[in-house]
Amino acid sequence: xxxxxxxxxxxxxxxxxxxxxxxxxxxxxxxxxxxxxxxxxxxxxxxxxxxxxxxxxxxxxxxxxxxxxxxxxxxxxxxxxxxxxxxxxxxxxxxxxxxxxxxxxxxxxxxxxxxxxxxxxxxxxxxxxxxxxxxxxxxxxxxxxxxxxxxxxxxxxxxxx
Amino acid sequence: xxxxxxxxxxxxxxxxxxxxxxxxxxxxxxxxxxxxxxxxxxxxxxxxxxxxxxxxxxxxxxxxxxxxxxxxxxxxxxxxxxxxxxxxxxxxxxxxxxxxxxxxxxxxxxxxxxxxxxxxxxxxxxxxxxxxxxxxxxxxxxxxxxxxxxxxxxxxxxxxxxxxxxxxxxxxxxxxxxxxxxxxxxxxxxxxxxxxxxxxxxxxxxxxxxxxxxxxxxxxxxxxxxxxxxxxxxxxxxxxxxxxxxxxxxxxxxxxxxxxxxxxxxxxxxxxxxxxxxxxxxxxxxxxxxxxxxxxxxxxxxxxxxxxxxxxxxxxxxxxxxxxxxxxxxxxxxxxxxxxxxxxxxxxxxxxxxxxxxxxxxxxxxxxxxxxxxxxxxxxxxxxxxxxxxxxxxxxxxxxxxxxxxxxxxxxxxxxxxxxxxxxxxxxxxxxxxxxxxxxxxxxxxxxxxxxxxxxxxxxxxxxxxxxxxxxxxxxxxxxxxxxxxxxxxxxxxxxxxxxxxxxxxxxxxxxxxxxxxxxxxxxxxxxxxxxxxxxxxxxxxxxxxxx
Numbered sequence: 001x002x003x004x005x006x007x008x009x010x011x012x013x014x015x016x017x018x019x020x021x022x023x024x025x026x027x028x029x030x031x032x033x034x035x036x037x038x039x040x041x042x043x044x045x046x047x048x049x050x051x052x053x054x055x056x057x058x059x060x061x062x063x064x065x066x067x068x069x070x071x072x073x074x075x076x077x078x079x080x081x082x083x084x085x086x087x088x089x090x091x092x093x094x095x096x097x098x099x100x101x102x103x104x105x106x107x108x109x110x111x112x113x114x115x116x117x118x119x120x121x122x123x124x125x126x127x128x129x130x131x132x133x134x135x136x137x138x139x140x141x142x143x144x145x146x147x148x149x150x151x152x153x154x155x156x157x158x159x160x161x
Numbered sequence: 162x163x164x165x166x167x168x169x170x171x172x173x174x175x176x177x178x179x180x181x182x183x184x185x186x187x188x189x190x191x192x193x194x195x196x197x198x199x200x201x202x203x204x205x206x207x208x209x210x211x212x213x214x215x216x217x218x219x220x221x222x223x224x225x226x227x228x229x230x231x232x233x234x235x236x237x238x239x240x241x242x243x244x245x246x247x248x249x250x251x252x253x254x255x256x257x258x259x260x261x262x263x264x265x266x267x268x269x270x271x272x273x274x275x276x277x278x279x280x281x282x283x284x285x286x287x288x289x290x291x292x293x294x295x296x297x298x299x300x301x302x303x304x305x306x307x308x309x310x311x312x313x314x315x316x317x318x319x320x321x322x323x324x325x326x327x328x329x330x331x332x333x334x335x336x337x338x339x340x341x342x343x344x345x346x347x348x349x350x351x352x353x354x355x356x357x358x359x360x361x362x363x364x365x366x367x368x369x370x371x372x373x374x375x376x377x378x379x380x381x382x383x384x385x386x387x388x389x390x391x392x393x394x395x396x397x398x399x400x401x402x403x404x405x406x407x408x409x410x411x412x413x414x415x416x417x418x419x420x421x422x423x424x425x426x427x428x429x430x431x432x433x434x435x436x437x438x439x440x441x442x443x444x445x446x447x448x449x450x451x452x453x454x455x456x457x458x459x460x461x462x463x464x465x466x467x468x469x470x471x472x473x474x475x476x477x478x479x480x481x482x483x484x485x486x487x488x489x490x491x492x493x494x495x496x497x498x499x500x501x502x503x504x505x506x507x508x509x510x511x512x513x514x515x516x517x518x519x520x521x522x523x524x525x526x527x528x529x530x531x532x533x534x535x536x537x538x539x540x541x542x543x544x545x546x547x548x549x550x551x552x553x554x555x556x557x558x559x560x561x562x563x564x565x566x567x568x569x570x571x572x573x574x575x576x577x578x579x580x581x582x583x584x585x586x587x588x589x590x591x592x593x594x595x596x597x598x599x600x601x602x603x604x605x606x607x608x609x610x611x612x613x614x615x616x617x618x619x620x621x622x623x624x625x626x627x628x629x630x631x632x633x634x635x636x637x638x639x640x641x642x643x644x645x646x647x648x649x650x651x652x653x654x655x656x657x658x659x660x661x662x663x664x665x666x667x668x669x670x671x672x673x674x675x676x677x678x679x680x681x682x683x684x685x686x687x688x689x690x691x692x693x694x695x696x697x698x699x700x701x702x703x704x705x706x707x708x709x
Contacts (some may be wrong), residue, residue, distance in 0.1 A: 003665070004664070004665050004666065004667050004668060005665060005667065006414060006667050007412070007414055007661060007665070008412070008414070008415065009411070009412065009469075011465075012411075012412065012415065012462075012465050012466070012469070015461070015462075015465045016458075016461075016462060016465075019457075019458055019461040019462070020458065023454045023455070023457055023458060026454055026515065026519060027450070027451045027454050030447075030450060030519045030520040030521055030522060031447060031451075031520075033521055034443070034447065034520055034521045035443075035447070039521045039524075040443060040521065041436045041437060041443055041446055041520065041521055041523075041524065042437050042438070042439050043442070043443055044439060044440055044441065044442055045439060047698075047700060049700070049702050050702060050703060051702065051704075080706075080708050104289070104706055104708075105287075105289055105290050105706050105708055106287050106289075106290070106372060108437075108528045108598065110527070110528060110529070110596055110598070111596075112595065112596040113596065115521070115524040115525070117437045117524045117525075117527050117528065118437050118439060119376075119435070119437045119438045119439065119528070120439075121372040121373055121376075121438070121439060121440065122289060122372055122702075122703045123371065123372055123373070123700055123702055123703055124372070124373055124438075124439040124440045125439060126437075126438075126439030127439070139608055141596070141597075141598045141601075141606075141608060142598065143527075143528035143529065143598040143599070144287070144528060144600075145216065145283055145600045145601070146290075146708060147216075147290070147706075147708025147709050148214060148216065148708065148709050150216075150600075150601055150602070151601045151602045151603060151605050151606035151607075152605075152606065152607060154606075154607070154608045
């Protein structure tokens with residue numbers, strides 16, 4: 001051939017077709033598990049003023065609240081360099097909805113061994129729900145650099161049998 | 162490509178690459194120190210008060226290695242790749258000189274607060290942590306300088322196209338200029354963040370920042386940034402390495418198509434760094450997840466074309482068998498070996514990258530030490546080890562001196578390879594199994610657990626091997642520049658021929674306007690409504706904090 005043309009080697013063509021197929025399967029799989037089966041990333045909750053959260057609203061008295069038997073909500077306030085509260089206790093099988101925000105810089109809230117993983121931003125409330133089916137101690141660490149004491153910032157969820 | 166008649170270009174390249182090497186050498190010392198700290202050996206106390214904390218060291222490590230080494234190297238490398246393959250000097254040499262001056266002034270300005278512990282904000286500088294204004298000004302000038310360098314290349318390409326109507330742009334010039342164009346669009350985000358939010362805020366003109374808006378603008382730049390590092394390495398794998406292996410570029414057409422796809426899809430993907438952010442609706446996150454998976458396609462195409470090109474070289478050198486040809490690759494050539502080892506590590510980095518991109522799967526490893534494990538396979542191996550391999554022909558080319566001890570250069574590549582394997586393997590596992598946080602002085606953390614220790618020791622051994630590799634790197638660079646004999650004949654830039662005449666590549670793969678229009682449309686779809694939402698609902702309420 002001496003004129004210009006889009007030449008693709010047959011083996012490379014097959015490679016590209018298989019690549020596209022695999023990537024489409026991945027995209028569909030994460031879409032289905034996320035939007036249909038409910039394995040969701042944090043969703044936008046409400047906005048707050050970081051200067052006022054310790055005076056008004058649920059973060060004025062952060063902590064665990066029982067909504068119904070086995071159903072809880074936990075308001076966790078992040079600040080340099082601690083979580084308030086840094087320990088909560090729930091019974092096995094409890095479903096806990098976590099609300100987290102920061103009163104100063106950015107922090108991170110990730111409960112070890114779970115999907116609960118939130119970037120904690122001042123001005124925004126992050127929300128995630130998890131059911132604790134296994135008893136034990138679940139640590140949560142601050143996962144975003146927040147200054148000199150960052151490595152000291154952690155807490156735990158104790159799930160009692 | 163001997164570089165004869167390109168005195169100014171060579172000088173510019175030498176300055177850029179010299180500064181890049183110094184940044185890499187200074188910045189890399191902190192890497193092993195961090196791994197030792199995690200494993201219980203805190204060497205930072207010996208660095209005080211020069212280096213005040215783990216986090217000041219970490220900031221220097223990331224800024225010098227990820228931003229300065231890469232940007233200066235890329236601008237220097239692009240200067241030569243563009244002018245040599247277009248066979249014409251820079252259209253306006255002063256533009257590129259100005260670019261270098263801006264970048265150097267920016268680097269010096271940013272260095273002051275960085276070294277004085279007034280900008281220990283890591284390379285992401287997330288507000289409301291507030292650095293000294295000089296830090297933001299310095300970074301801005303480095304970026305603006307790199308834009309101006311890009312303009313110098315665009316003028317040069319424009320002049321060449323007028324002089325050579327109908328001729329396909331040589332692949333290396335096309336690929337490296339495309340990278341500068343992508344960078345220009347990518348850095349609009351961080352430019353808006355710094356000029357619109359952080360700088361006025363650090364001067365006290367703006368009372369507070371909106372943290373989610375700032376993050377979204379930052380990651381507009383933050384992910385394409387890794388493609389800005391990667392594409393010059395890909396340019397070398399496609400356009401130079403086949404020549405070094407005795408082969409040809411397997412498909413000029415698909416190489417160009419892959420680069421166009423990178424221009425399109427490496428840009429609208431920033432939200433995959435924000436999957437766990439509380440202020441971005443899930444639909445936008447999922448759209449970016451799909452686009453991020455799309456950008457894996459040109460990388461998979463690259464894997465095929467590059468391996469096929471190298472296989473052709475190995476078979477021409479007498480290689481046989483389904484896999485036996487691999488042994489016939491020029492493994493004794495340090496420039497080749499470093500780049501091939503870089504490719505192997507990068508392949509694993511790419512696979513991990515698909516995990517990171519996968520929306521809800523990402524929840525398991527987001528903000529864990531898996532992430533630095535990943536980026537040390539990509540930027541610190543795939544990119545940096547490739548750039549080091551490039552240096553092993555580039556330094557002799559620029560200095561006219563022989564490579565000082567090819568054996569030590571080979572040892573440098575292999576120690577880097579094995580050091581990175583140990584380190585990134587353990588970091589991946591720590592993040593995956595235990596959710597260990599990244600960017601944390603874990604040695605001082607009260608929650609550092611006994612079951613983490615074996616992995617942290619594995620990482621520290623990797624760090625020690627990398628430390629040796631860094632020393633070998635310094636010996637070879639300093640030896641080549643200051644203590645080596647002159648080369649007998651000039652060392653040339655390797656330029657691979659394509660298997661098929663590039664004139665047969667379709668013309669639509671050498672036209673800029675339609676592709677750029679497509680980029681604009683994609684960026685408007687991927688970011689337009691979201692940014693409108695974030696800005697119109699913006700609450701500029703977070704005052705600054707100095708917390709280090």
